[in-house]
Amino acid sequence: MKVRYSTVMKGVPAALFSAGFVAAPGHAAGIDLSITIPTLRVAEYHRPYVAIWVEAKGKPDVRNLAIWYDYDQQKNEGTKWLRDVRQWWRKTGRTLTFPADGITGATRAPGVHKVSFTSGKSPLGTLPPGSYELVVEAAREVGGREILRLPFQWPAKTPQTVRAAGSTELGAVSATVKP
Amino acid sequence: MNIRLRPLLVGIAAAALLAAPASAHRQWMLPSATTVSGDDVWVTVDAAVSNDLFYFEHFPMRLDTIHAWAPDGSEAKLENSSTGRYRSTFDVHLTQKGTYKIASIGGGINGSYMLNGEQKRLPRGTTAAQLATAIPAGATDVKIAESASRNEIFVTAGEPSEGVLKPTGEGLELAPITHPTDLVAGEEARFRFLIDGQPAPGITVAIVPGGVRYRDQLNDQTLKTDANGELAFTWPEPGFYWLNATASDAKTSVPQATQRRLSYITTLEVQAP
Numbered sequence: 001m002k003v004r005y006s007t008v009m010k011g012v013p014a015a016l017f018s019a020g021f022v023a024a025p026g027h028a029a030g031i032d033l034s035i036t037i038p039t040l041r042v043a044e045y046h047r048p049y050v051a052i053w054v055e056a057k058g059k060p061d062v063r064n065l066a067i068w069y070d071y072d073q074q075k076n077e078g079t080k081w082l083r084d085v086r087q088w089w090r091k092t093g094r095t096l097t098f099p100a101d102g103i104t105g106a107t108r109a110p111g112v113h114k115v116s117f118t119s120g121k122s123p124l125g126t127l128p129p130g131s132y133e134l135v136v137e138a139a140r141e142v143g144g145r146e147i148l149r150l151p152f153q154w155p156a157k158t159p160q161t162v163r164a165a166g167s168t169e170l171g172a173v174s175a176t177v178k179p
Numbered sequence: 180m181n182i183r184l185r186p187l188l189v190g191i192a193a194a195a196l197l198a199a200p201a202s203a204h205r206q207w208m209l210p211s212a213t214t215v216s217g218d219d220v221w222v223t224v225d226a227a228v229s230n231d232l233f234y235f236e237h238f239p240m241r242l243d244t245i246h247a248w249a250p251d252g253s254e255a256k257l258e259n260s261s262t263g264r265y266r267s268t269f270d271v272h273l274t275q276k277g278t279y280k281i282a283s284i285g286g287g288i289n290g291s292y293m294l295n296g297e298q299k300r301l302p303r304g305t306t307a308a309q310l311a312t313a314i315p316a317g318a319t320d321v322k323i324a325e326s327a328s329r330n331e332i333f334v335t336a337g338e339p340s341e342g343v344l345k346p347t348g349e350g351l352e353l354a355p356i357t358h359p360t361d362l363v364a365g366e367e368a369r370f371r372f373l374i375d376g377q378p379a380p381g382i383t384v385a386i387v388p389g390g391v392r393y394r395d396q397l398n399d400q401t402l403k404t405d406a407n408g409e410l411a412f413t414w415p416e417p418g419f420y421w422l423n424a425t426a427s428d429a430k431t432s433v434p435q436a437t438q439r440r441l442s443y444i445t446t447l448e449v450q451a452p
Contacts (some may be wrong), residue, residue, distance in 0.1 A: 076217070077217070077219075079216050080220070082217070083212075083215060087452070089214070094216065094337050098218075
């Protein structure tokens with residue numbers, strides 16, 4: 001019996017990502033990401049869990065860039081809610097062990113957060129040329145969930161900025177893809 | 180509606196607990212979740228027989244036929260088991276990563292006969308050995324059927340696994356092509372049904388979404404398996420669904436029985452995309 005489900009890479013970069021393309025040494029190609037976590041007037045507020053990943057259009061493989069969650073709770077209890085980041089959980093989260101190396105971070109307070117990922121370095125590594133989406137998914141305990149997709153081409157010839165705006169759990173999100 | 184006749188139907192409902200429910204009552208198990216993350220994971224399950232899905236309103240499921248299997252095939256314990264007026268409940272500690280199966284496997288002999296102008300039913304729990312003496316002299320119109328039922332649910336901690344999905348080769352079973360804990364609204368799922376390990380073409384499969392109490396239409400769908408015993412279904416919306424496959428044949432193991440009734444039930448959780 002063959003059971004079909006969307007399994008993705010386990011820990012190591014899939015062949016898709018490791019094939020062929022090597023960034024020139026010393027080159028600062030990469031992605032600068034700005035994520036706004038909105039201030040919400042709610043009775044019970046918890047900072048959202050946020051997953052950030054890159055996926056190639058039409059391909060099941062993903063490259064994890066970050067998972068922000070309550071990683072420092074006793075007995076790893078913060079992992080209980082990771083499945084609520086549900087697209088990420090299905091695509092890749094459920095195949096990982098936690099805390100996941102190189103991508104685990106603490107949850108962030110409301111405000112603008114800037115993170116940079118450098119080509120050739122973990123967790124972005126080397127991307128073969130192609131069409132991608134940078135995906136940001138946020139899920140908040142006793143709150144909602146929102147996912148934003150920012151399409152981009154890799155590599156960029158000149159810096160390219162892609163923007164998206166959330167309406168509930170995320171505010172403005174922008175990614176600058178640097179050559 | 181049948182629910183109004185409840186006091187009169189207790190005997191029938193009690194039979195439904197043991198055998199495949201051919202009545203309007205639906206037997207179901209509802210897990211607290213089918214997809215879980217974390218290191219110390221539990222699932223709690225409600226088990227009941229009711230009209231509306233998934234509300235406990237009629238009878239609890241019996242716990243003595245329910246067992247759980249861990250991803251490696253070993254049996255997992257049911258903990259904190261309790262049977263109340265309308266439902267049974269129990270917990271399973273998911274100590275392994277992968278897919279667990281929780282199943283109630285039942286079966287029995289149903290029968291009726293006419294005696295002195297009255298229709299009588301065989302008492303619940305009549306065994307094959309008791310059949311000869313269970314039907315009194317002078318009985319006419321003796322009808323005996325055996326039933327085999329399987330009601331199972333799946334819960335996955337971490338990544339879905341396939342170990343517990345292997346068919347046993349006995350009775351009516353689901354041999355999923357799409358993993359039963361990897362269902363998403365708007366996506367098509369494919370399932371194969373087997374009888375005694377062989378593809379079961381042309382059998383009837385009913386799918387009913389939960390939340391029946393809060394809508395006017397049942398929104399059920401009745402499907403037939405194709406020549407390979409397979410069917411495809413695209414989930415219209417997220418939520419829990421009750422699936423019931425039924426079949427009958429003459430492959431009886433009890434010599435006096437003329438019919439074998441087979442039932443397969445599962446509760447499936449469909450995630451929002």
